[in-house]
Amino acid sequence: MALPPRVFFTLFEVSIRWDCSISDVAGWASDGKLRIMTGIGLVRCGDIAVAGTVTLSPMDLLPLFRRGSPSPTEGIIQRILPPDAEDWLIITDPPSGVPVTLADMLIRSDEVFAFEDTHDLGRRSSGGGNNEPPYDWIGMNIALIKRIHNHGLPPTQAELVAEMQDWFSSQTGGLKIPDSRSIRRRVTPIWHELRGDGN
Known part of the structure; x- marks a missing residue:
């Protein structure tokens, strides 16, 4: 029985797949071409409780995406966009926000594939015909x-x-x-x- 298609790629995987920097991926996300997501535990945004998958704004975490200088690997998110929400929500509890690492940032696979189709990018993970890729x-x-x-x-x-x-x-x-x-x-x-x- 075949496994279902994967749901997410990490930012690291996308940068390797497209032979670009994570800063490039963050830039495309800030321009609305992709959504960077993560999963969080229960937080409160005023009277609204939020948990699970949320969208992040790369510009809120800009120090993580520096070019040419040392960057931290963890940032603090203080606003989030839950699924199907139209407006960003401000995290009020915990008041200091929620820590997030680069390793925990994800992009949905359907958005990755759509981006590749739009920009005519070859997929690194695909092999020719029915052949397996030479290396894992x-x-x-x-x-x-x-x-x-x-x-x-x-x-x-x-x-x-x-x-x-x-x-x-x-x-x-x-x-x-x-x-x-x-x-x-x-x-x-x-x-x-x-x-x-x-x-």
Whole structure:
């Protein structure tokens, strides 16, 4: 039995998929071309209780999307747009807002595919015909996000690339390991956004 299609992509996955920076994705979202979403626990916006999936404004979290300089990985949201709502709501409880990390920011897959169709972007995850993609890049993305979430970044990008090569080796018994250049091309946008130095 086939699994249903995926519902969300993370910002990291989208930036790798489109070979762009997370700042670019945030810019397109601020221009209304995409919606960046996350999930929150119960909050109050005046008399209204909100929980679950909400839309975020990238401009409210601008320090997370800096180019060329170190950026924080967590911001505070103080206004949200619940599903089917027309106006932004201000979070009043908790009064300090709700923390959100880059790793928790999502874009619906139907919006990702529609954006690709509109701008004639090839999908990195698709293989030709019925052939499987040569390497499990989606699996590597998940391993990369878990590594950063659980342990942060290593001192150098080269170490991160080596760790991802080790991940491919462990998953395939050493039979299918992409070269370091291919891995680096996918790791670099994430490294650039989290370290801000592009190295």
